[in-house]
Amino acid sequence: MDMLLAAIPQILQPHMLITIFAGVAAGLLIGSLPGLTATMALAVLLPFTFGMDALQGLAALGAIYMGTIYGGAFTAILINTPGTPSSIATTFDGYPMAKQGRALEAISAATIASVIGGIIGVTALLVLAPPLARLAVAFGPAEMFWVAVLGLTLIASLSSDSLLKGALGGCIGLILGTIGVSPVGGETRFTFGIPAMQGGVSLIVALIGLFVIPEILSMAARGRAALSAPSDMSLERFNFLPVLRKVISKPVNIIRSCVIGQVVAIIPGAGGNITSLIAYNESRRASKEPESYGKGNVDGLVASESSNNVMVAGSMIPLLTLGIPGAPPDAVILGVLMLHGLRPGIELFTESGVLTNGFILSMGLAALMMLPVGLLGGRLVYRSILKTPHYFLIPTILIVTILGTYALRNNVTDVLIMLGMGVAGYFLRIIGIYAAPIVLGLILGTIAEQGYTQTILGGMADAVPQLRLLDNVLSQILFALVLLALLSALLPRLLSRKQGITGSGPTPPGNE
């Protein structure tokens, strides 16, 4: 507590405030560009922190991280493109809202949710770090396998109009995930003799291809931009307070999403890519009006954005206590800690406690600063997208997309894969196979494969190595959750089919 108090004056100095503000703004800008991830933002901006002392450098990186994850929401809402993988679920309701002329409402709600999520994450980091860290190491290969399978069951609920099409999408994703060097064993698979294919299909490349390209193709096909100016509410008269009231009037939704965000964040490897999807799904399941999700329900948006911003500070728990990066961007933060001679572990909270508390508090400050930065920036971006005619907007988005994809790994093959997947994604969308299940299959297929093979390898000396998949309580609980998720997704469907009720399922999220 003393250290917490000692840290407060340190981070309230003017140069710290400016650093955090600049970090949030820079992160926001980078996060809103498809292809530029939080990991890359941190790596690129890292050299700027070399001239700073440890606290200022860490504060800058924490602020950038926070801003990037939040910035992904902008493009998710305005052009149906998750700027980072963690905002996939934000597109489901954010984009329909924007199309209904409620873009500013969506941006404001996303901002409020992000700020709340960010602050809850920071609080958890301050208060619960040591006990929660134990949970992080409990997830071994077998548990990761079940986590991935549990994630795959989301496909059933993300594709409520046709389970078959959803499953088909998931399978496409699983197959795409096998391209490249296998995670265990090191064989190259499905590279067709092309060296560049050894890198496989990167998640971000798939994300951009499957979300952005179909969107701009249909924009071009319609011959007009997707967003129209709000008819009933002019920009100048947009009122922030009703949105705030609307968001905080449903505290259960926010708390549930934050808890999910926190738990998933500390599982190494799963990270923010799926937190928002799980939180979105649970929010819909708990809602009294699940059919309105995917059509512009602000609760879905809030669930996604609050959970993914919890993750920023949440994933620091295993990092700071045990040196385990909870999400890929944390690896960069770990590098910086080591550069400053700070070893993750209990000393970070004792000997260098003032510094660590300062770093954590600075992330809380960064979360608060998202409010003004985001509301102002959001308005600017929205206005410029609205005022740009579609014949400028489409090529601009296309060029930014191609540049972003190339910048990801400086690889032309990635650009070709992205464009190819985009065109394929456009036609798949027409026949009812949406991007979300494909991306989910791609994310989770690798995790499941790795968890399974590692588990079996670990049981090489046993008679039946497969039993290792269920040899402890945590994996048994996860297995039960998988069964539960499957039942709750499939039973209503089977029952309604028996009774001959049609059209009772909720509509697929994120798409027309």
Next chain:
Amino acid sequence: MTRSTSRLAAAFAAGAAATALSVGAAAADFPERPIDYVIPFDPGGESDVTARMQEPHLEEMLGVSVNVSHQPGGGGAVAWSEFQNNAEPDGHEIIGINIPHIVGQPIQRDDAGYATDGFEIVTWFHFTPNTLIVPADSPYETVDDLVAFAQENPQALTIGGSGTFSGNHLEVLRMEEVADIDVTYIPFTGTGPLPAAILGGHVGALMTNSMLGVQMEDEIRTLAVASEERVPALPDVPTFKELGYDIVGGTYRGIAVPEGTPQERIDTLREAFSEVNEIIGEDQVPLGFIMTDYGGDEAWEIVDQVYNNYSAFLEDADD
């Protein structure tokens, strides 16, 4: 070894020819524009962090800006094949290379897309020896304890590490041979997940690089380190050799340029990197790195050593 001696001769001839043609003018002009420094891995790893440390000092020494970029994929192979096919041999395009990756991948894969001897090695600038790590509460106090268990229980001991046919994996294979044991190696993606694997008890031991031993000092016990001499940052940890096991190996990181790059430009680069090493060594040595500066013939000797030690394992893998 013939493959590298012949290529050395060829490189020497090419270098000599280039020198003759440019009549020594090149040295004064180089570098004349920014240098592109490609890291074939994700941001945040050891290669990236090192490059970020080198960047400002290199800029100061070479007088031009140095642009670090990432081209991850295929355990480095995507970038290395792209580099050998497309980079200009004028010294302005340099790439990070790693041992044993650049030795192992071309043997083990049919379509790695590059050849080990298709690079000019500027220098191997540092080395991280493999270390054998067990949890602090492990029953194994010494390497002998662990070997005794493994001898009695074939395949029951699990050793985790980063990647398949990586430095960690090859060292486990070597240890199986030297100690006459049969253990189960479990590959993880990179070093990142390894602390959780050992702390959560998901593997019995780790074969990993020396930095993890320093980073996790309180939670783990480092049984031995696979270097010729003890690692400065881990003074109390014996080498495998001291304990009677002939196991020496780890990861070398270095810099390469395309074949045909003029020799004096390679020399300029090497000089810059070895001076930078002096400066960043102050930060890197305490983290568990061993700073090195092997260029020219010495650089290829290292490659040959690795080739001789491990090629049998690698060729077994290529089926």
